[in-house]
Amino acid sequence: xxxxxxxxxxxxxxxxxxxxxxxxxxxxxxxxxxxxxxxxxxxxxxxxxxxxxxxxxxxxxxxxxxxxxxxxxxxxxxxxxxxxxxxxxxxxxxxxxxxxxxxxxxxxxxxxxxxxxxxxxxxxxxxxxxxxxxxxxxxxxxxxxxxxxxxxxxxxxxxxxxxxxxxxxxxxxxxxxxxxxxxxxxx
Numbered sequence: 464x465x466x467x468x469x470x471x472x473x474x475x476x477x478x479x480x481x482x483x484x485x486x487x488x489x490x491x492x493x494x495x496x497x498x499x500x501x502x503x504x505x506x507x508x509x510x511x512x513x514x515x516x517x518x519x520x521x522x523x524x525x526x527x528x529x530x531x532x533x534x535x536x537x538x539x540x541x542x543x544x545x546x547x548x549x550x551x552x553x554x555x556x557x558x559x560x561x562x563x564x565x566x567x568x569x570x571x572x573x574x575x576x577x578x579x580x581x582x583x584x585x586x587x588x589x590x591x592x593x594x595x596x597x598x599x600x601x602x603x604x605x606x607x608x609x610x611x612x613x614x615x616x617x618x619x620x621x622x623x624x625x626x627x628x629x630x631x632x633x634x635x636x637x638x639x640x641x642x643x644x645x646x647x648x649x650x
Contacts, residue, residue: 478502478537488540495525498572498580504547505630506534506563506588507642508596514616515592517556517600518607519628525575528606531628535585544586552590556608557599563588567641573629581630587642613643 477488480501494501508515515533519526534555538547545563552558566589572582600608611619617635620627634642 477540479540491537492524495575495579495581498582500570500572500582500584502538502544503581503583503585504534504536504538504544504551504588505532505585505634506548506552506590507566508533508552508558508561508563508590508592509613510592510594510596510610512613513610514613515556515596515598515608515610516616516631517605520602520604520606522603525577525579525581526628529628530626531631532634535628535630545588548586548588548590555601555604557601558592558596561590561592561596563590566643567638569634569638569641571630571633573633575629583630585630587634587638589642 476491478491478494478501479486480489480494480499481487482489482499489499489501493499516530517533518530519528521527534548534551536547536551536555538544542550545565548563549561552561552563565586567587568585569587570584572580575581598608617639620632620635624632
């Protein structure tokens with residue numbers, strides 16, 4: 464399967480962002496340097512209560528080496544969020560055949576280093592993975608992956624927040640019930 468490596472062109476691709484109250488395509492770096500509100504997609508791949516998390520590649524333009532949810536990205540202009548989730552699971556992790564289900568929409572704003580700000584309106588998706596899920600991380604995107612119990616992850620984030628991306632901390636600290644409702648209810 465062919466995977467796409469990020470290039471300097473990928474860093475300058477246009478993503479949907481709001482400028483003067485209008486949604487327009489804006490270069491990714493400009494969006495983050497100006498802290499513009501923009502669309503995003505996050506995916507949590509689950510096996511029961513276990514969640515697949517990824518350590519961001521050390522060459523990432525922000526938050527390198529930090530642990531994040533399974534997949535997080537920006538949709539292309541006019542790209543359906545669900546299609547974006549499927550595309551990025553394939554490109555980042557080599558995951559095929561999963562069809563994430565919309566779980567929630569969250570807005571947050573966080574500094575991510577290097578003078579950059581993520582101000583995202585995020586469509587969050589959850590996918591249940593089979594036991595024999597094949598994961599082939601793209602080295603330009605992902606340094607490592609691991610499966611962890613959702614509640615152990617939440618505790619780990621509280622103990623060592625500096626090891627995790629700001630958005631994962633926000634999801635688990637402020638929106639866990641909304642994202643993982645049925646799992647949380649069955650605790």
